[in-house]
Amino acid sequence: MKGLPIFLIMGVLVLGLLLGDPNGATAGSGDNLLTLTGNPPMQAKPPETTDPKTPVDEREQDRIDPGNMIPGMKEITADDHSFPLDHNPPAYREPMFQNDAGMKFVRISPGSFLMGSPTNEPGAKENEELHPYSITKPFYMQITEVTQRQWEMVMGQNPAFFQDLCGPDCPIEKVSWFEAQEFVEILNQKYPHPHLVYRLPYEAEWEYAARAGTQKALYNGDLLNPYNQDFKLDKIAWYWDNSNKRPHPVAQKEPNAWGLFDMLGNVWEWCQEWYDVRYIYGLIDNVEEPSGDKLRVVRGGGWYSFAWRNRCASRDGAEPHLQNGDVGFRLVAEQRPNSTTIDQTAD
Numbered sequence: 001m002k003g004l005p006i007f008l009i010m011g012v013l014v015l016g017l018l019l020g021d022p023n024g025a026t027a028g029s030g031d032n033l034l035t036l037t038g039n040p041p042m043q044a045k046p047p048e049t050t051d052p053k054t055p056v057d058e059r060e061q062d063r064i065d066p067g068n069m070i071p072g073m074k075e076i077t078a079d080d081h082s083f084p085l086d087h088n089p090p091a092y093r094e095p096m097f098q099n100d101a102g103m104k105f106v107r108i109s110p111g112s113f114l115m116g117s118p119t120n121e122p123g124a125k126e127n128e129e130l131h132p133y134s135i136t137k138p139f140y141m142q143i144t145e146v147t148q149r150q151w152e153m154v155m156g157q158n159p160a161f162f163q164d165l166c167g168p169d170c171p172i173e174k175v176s177w178f179e180a181q182e183f184v185e186i187l188n189q190k191y192p193h194p195h196l197v198y199r200l201p202y203e204a205e206w207e208y209a210a211r212a213g214t215q216k217a218l219y220n221g222d223l224l225n226p227y228n229q230d231f232k233l234d235k236i237a238w239y240w241d242n243s244n245k246r247p248h249p250v251a252q253k254e255p256n257a258w259g260l261f262d263m264l265g266n267v268w269e270w271c272q273e274w275y276d277v278r279y280i281y282g283l284i285d286n287v288e289e290p291s292g293d294k295l296r297v298v299r300g301g302g303w304y305s306f307a308w309r310n311r312c313a314s315r316d317g318a319e320p321h322l323q324n325g326d327v328g329f330r331l332v333a334e335q336r337p338n339s340t341t342i343d344q345t346a347d
Contacts, residue, residue: 094258097140100191101153105140105333106259107342108209115207115279116313121217122226123308127277127315133204138342140196140333141209144250144261145171145269146183154187161325162247169249171267171328177296177320180270180329187331195342196333200272203297203315204282205332210263210300210312212256217311218264219256226308237265239310243303247326264300264310267328268318271297275317295319302326 094107116130149168152158160166161174175183180200187198201209210219217223221232229241236256238248243265251261273281275295295317301310304326308314318327335342 096143096259099193101150101187103146103150103331104143105331106143107138108135108141108205108258109138110135111208113208113211113213114215115204117217117311121311121313122223123217123311124313128313129278131279133208133282135205135208137334139205139335140342141201141205141258141260142330142332143255143259145267145328145330147250148172151175151183154183154190159323166247167249170247171250171262173247173267173325173328174323175328176323177270177318179323184331193333193336195336195339197336198331198333200270200329201332202273202282203271203279203299206263206269206271206299207312209258209260210256212258212260214257214312217313219312220254223307223311227306230307233264233307233310237262237301237310238303239265239301240304240306245304247303262300264312265305266303267300267326268298268302268305268316269300270318270327270329271299273297275315298327 094109096104096106098104112132112134114130115133117124117128118130147169148158148160148163148166148171151160151172152168158172159174159179160170160172162170184198184200212219218232218236220236223233224230233239234242236253238253247266250266253262253265255261256263273296274289275281275297296319298316298318299314301314
């Protein structure tokens with residue numbers, strides 16, 4: 001019994017490091033977001049009340065020719081030793097490139113899809129109203145979440161909580177939306193590209209890329225067991241029932257049909273715009289910023305989330321200063337305003 005108080009003290013210290021702001025993000029549904037203070041029993045249905053001590057999962061056009069590689073970029077193939085070795089990637093039809101920071105991107109062609117979820121989808125929430133959306137311009141999406149190694153290469157330091165327990169190829173976490181924006185700014189200055197500029201994805205781009213042409217709850221099919229372990233989700237995501245309560249190196253699970261890894265699970269991902277339960281900031285131009293709670297969109301679920309939070313349509317809002325051990329991000333690259341095209345023949 002003499003060792004018990006020390007054990008309890010160590011546990012409290014670890015949880016304190018994992019917690020960002022204990023009053024941090026608040027979802028539009030009224031549930032608290034990303035408070036890593038323990039896991040309640042598995043729920044028969046999503047909880048209806050707000051509890052500041054509950055974890056994340058308890059809150060709530062036509063295709064165009066892909067063209068050629070853009071100048072000065074390295075094409076990635078299945079034989080490339082820098083590609084994740086745990087997978088033999090399929091023959092993607094879209095071009096890919098790797099920048100000087102070691103970040104790999106795949107081209108996403110424009111198209112239309114149904115954003116959100118049907119009301120009968122297991123785990124669906126009222127902030128996921130189904131509606132048509134069109135992506136009108138091509139963009140490049142990073143195939144993994146930004147890793148600790150990539151963050152340190154750009155920023156010169158590593159703020160991640162899971163440096164020792166996970167390592168440099170794990171997603172960066174414990175970074176706020178503002179810090180992600182700082183990373184984007186420095187990346188564009190330190191490793192500029194003549195035709196592309198980096199930024200966070202808008203949530204419509206994020207969901208369109210995550211779905212990769214499917215309208216299912218998961219990009220590999222239906223979610224069959226939303227409140228416990230799900231065998232389909234196991235194949236593509238790290239979440240509460242298979243993560244051992246920590247993040248994992250990127251690209252260890254199966255990618256979606258467009259070659260994107262960990263779009264569900266591992267860490268939640270910051271998006272560019274303000275959060276609104278009605279998707280208003282992604283649907284209407286020149287919308288004034290919110291007058292009440294000013295939240296930024298987070299997507300994809302994470303290692304601390306129950307299965308039903310790791311769906312293509314799952315969305316939430318977080319205070320932009322939030323720093324938490326299950327929140328990270330990935331980037332997109334879009335055409336520079338002064339560039340003639342996003343795809344040009346490589347030199």
